[in-house]
Amino acid sequence: MGAKIIAGVDVGNSTTEVAIAEYFNGFRFLGGGLTKTTGIKGTVDNVVGIIKVLKETTASIGISLNDIDLIRLNEATPVIGDVAMETITETVITESTMIGHNPATPGGAGLGIGTTVRLSDLEGCPPGKQVIVVADLDVDFRTVAEQLNRAVARGVDVQGAILKNDDGVLVANRLNKVIPVIDEVEYIDRIPLNMEAAVEVTAPGETIKVLADPYGIATVFKLTPEETKLIVPVARALIGNRSAVVIRTPRGDVKTRRIPAGKLSILGARQRFEVDIQAGAEKVQEVIESAGKLEDVRGEPGTNVGGMIERIRHVMSDLTNQPVHNMKIQDILAVDTFIPQKVQGALAGEFSLENAVGLAAMVKTNKLQMQEIAEKLAGELGIKVEIAGVEAEMAVRGALTTPGSDRPLAILDMGGGSTDAAIIDREGHINSVHLAGAGDMVTLLINSELGLDNPGLAEEIKRYPLAKVESLYHIRTEDGSVQFFDKALDPRLFARVVILKEKGVMEPIPVKDSLEKIKLIRQEAKKKVFVTNAVRALQRVAPHGNIRNVEFVVMVGGSALDFEIPGFISDRLAEYGVVAGRGNIRGQAGPRNAVATGLVLSYEEAGGIN
Template sequence: MLLVAGVDIGNSTTEVAIAQINGSKLEFYTSGIEKTTGVKGTKRNIRGIVNALNNALENTPYQIKDISLILLNEATPVIGDIAMETITETVITESTIIGHNPSTPGGVGFGVGTTISFQELMSHRGKEPVIPLINAGYDFADVAAEINHKLDQGIRIVGVIVQNDDGVLISNRLKTSMPIVDEVKYIDKVPVHMPAAVEVAESGRTIETLSNPFGIATVFNLDPEETKLVVPLSRALIGNRSAVVIKTPQGDVHARRIPAGKLMILGQHHKAEINIEAGADEIMSSVEKVKPVLDVRGEPGTNVGGMLERVRAVMSKLTDQPIETMAIQDILAVDTFAPKEVLGGVAGESALENAVGLAAMVKTSRLPMQQIAAALEKEIGVKVQIEGVEANMAILGALTTPGSAKPLAIVDIGGGSSDAAIINSQDQVFYTHLAGAGDMVTMLIKAELGLDSTLLAEAIKCSPLAKVESLFHMRMEDGSVKFFDQPLDPHLFSRVVVLNGNTMEPIETDHSMERIRTVRREAKRRVFVTNVLRALTRIAPNGNIRLLDFVVIVGGSALDFEIPEMITEALAEYKIVAGRANVRGMMGPRNAVATGLVLSYYQNLKNGSNG
């Protein structure tokens, strides 16, 4: 009896299928899965392989040393990164133009005046409108009393800027309603005796004047060139309930352009050069025009040039191959947004700037996989061989889905790559291997929501959302309401949370549940749906997707609660029947490649190809 293990090294997980071969009889025995260690296709994968094998054998009488043969797939590493489009920053000298959006501003309205310290306000007698600056050393009740006193004296106080979270407390004690912006952390950076505008919208509404570049131009009497430079600021304030904008005549506002750079796409017969600023659609159009892609280069000294060289350097180090041999065989470009800090801000203000996300697939030689096989064989004392290409193996595994038959097309969506393959009635297999999948979606969610944690972005990608509206109920993202017998954690009150099984993880952000959901779904569409259509076009007869009848979805991302529905909906337009695989009638969309590795070996063994 032979105990044979198929091992699928993925970007996120390593999966194992172990079968017993008795003469001409094949019987799958057990399966396992563990997190991939290191970058796919490198020696660091060995620990993850051993862990996955131990996981599969945990409740069996066997140990790793009892395995007769281990079969590996050919793993191609994929690295994703963001190459920013040209950014225009507001750079400040001496003082600043700022915007701010505290969670609980006070009062309502719009005021334009001159900034003044609270100490100076106490002795102020002028008639010009003023906006006092209240630092953390003053009590809100004393501040409100002094402002009321000055209003009684005829002093024109048109707005207030506060360091503490005291906006509502001060507003509730004033005789006259006025806009109050609080939580200005770096109030010491706010210049005094300078023109300023403070705006607070009514609850449920957003500001109108300071989120409009022409509104800012009107307030501060800017010329057309200066108006262009405040566009990043006004964009940062769109959707805010409150804002304060301050300008100093002594301060110079400069635009600093960070070049995104150009991509040089080298194909077998053609080449293309395109600026990142042209956007994802133009980049992907160029990729399709020059395919098959032999390499992609970035303009030296630019953002994208640095990104691609970093990808090459990382893969060169991990695979012990010369950097000049590192070729990028595919890229996926996606339009996105990324928050960019407005320099000179007093509370970490940022503006959403256009960006292009790039996933790059590095083509390495077969050598790294041979090195993995040799190192694994040495470590565990079991024979290891490379059995086949990932897509070919996946289609063999997918054919074990009950009800499937040839001809059949599959899409294998993993963490770093999207593969597609088709097998026709003559057993001919055509496949493609494309950059970009689950890891890129996580990257886009993290960038667009301005999150610090990749783990939180991953959780948002994989799980539905809810808003905790009381200690005993929450509203789900689909609009339904869920009630609880026991009170929820008070820290979750009024928070948007990610629902992962029975756990609720709060999302530390000011974004609404609707905004987070939109970012999540759009990121999935731009990566998964785009890549599935791109991959199926490459493998379809004559490049015509409409000639495909059945498409089976395999891979970890097929378990996602939204992706299969999105893909099925997109393929319905082409009258294609699509659905999740159920590998071996029990594994769902998982384990297709690992199962296919074992089946490939078994078929070759029967045909005498394995000796």
């Protein structure tokens, strides 16, 4: 029998990878490649991406697609991530019962309390009256300042001003009395007049204290305990801001609608558990781990988590052409996070950060689904296709091609949707586990916590370091170092936080958060997902469930290429005395291509082609 060409194909959540080798009394690897996965992992839509990467790779190594004798696929398991809120309280406010606002460049300083009065009506205000002046739409900053100064000279107690245009500093600099001045109020014509109002502005670098505290607002407006509960979203929306205005209209009709977070029913091999999402991610994860091998997870009907779980089931049912009741969830990863919720009744689109629990769920499919992929691929290419084995076990075989590695060895295969772990002992016995939650979950958390509504941008924030453009000729990177430029940067980047991409490309991030906050959100998201999953995965495969019985860990998969994740995991595993590092598959592919390489290598154990 002559030489055979074997292709190992690893269908991942984000990428589809291939390794091609010639086999004749041993393997000679010819090359490898990757492309973006088409469709949801583990569905027939994957075939398009598989064919694409096979064509590209065979062309790059100088052979024909028809030269391949056998294609070996991994057993792919779909993973879908979604978010369940801890509690959603939607406060529908009519007649602007409470309004919060935070412009970027307010003027003046202090806390002002008074009745809202239109600028054109200021002449009619008697001396001694405490007022918050609302500037007319068509009046420029000089006229506003002149009229405010005349009113103060007459004895009117002008406590603050609210402007539509970005004129806060210009007006404040021309006043004879220091007052807080709020600007950039887009819907200034909607501000109710003759109502109680409070305006607060602090010095640059400081944050407001009174209006960012529900009890502070309650003190200003003499609210009852029940009224104080209703203004919590406004106060939370203003935490960390430099300025704010809150207006109270007693005629407002406040209605609240609460959607409970709900409970998860965990059906384990040992017994059934229930856990309330409001208990937080740590408690959810504790219950899941104590349940043993999961048989299914269900959400309470009529709740946020119930809706999320059912969406996952229906999406997978549609994709796999299987009944909804056959969709069984085999793993859940829960992490604590925050979701920006729009404050109803606000005048400038304020958001309140609500506690949330992010969930990554893994839906268990049967081998029949993978068989459909194999049959369709074989039918289109005319090449024999077989399903070779579990991803983690294949990844171990691939990881052992890393120079300097040997049995016993543990691997962490970190991709887009799942984190796999496996350990191989000296005799070659492999124990593996497949867990929900990886790179896609990190992207989801970044997107949610920064309120981006742009998964593509969140993905880039995850992948690249940050910098602050401090002048048109220099930037300060997130590690504190300064980089200078001979040519001026794009003026649109000035004073912005940017993503440092390849080839010197800088992409501005359209949020007001500081570099330090964006960096913290990015790093915490990675730790919540990858460090948590690394520990729980290794605990499941380690001898006697003790990570200290593991000596060496090789990290593979696309997320092992990240500039931070391997370091976070290495630091955490060092506490157990474990040595961890990135793999270098076949001594040349880095941490990628482990599963695809393992699929090829396992061919020899499978006994060859019939």
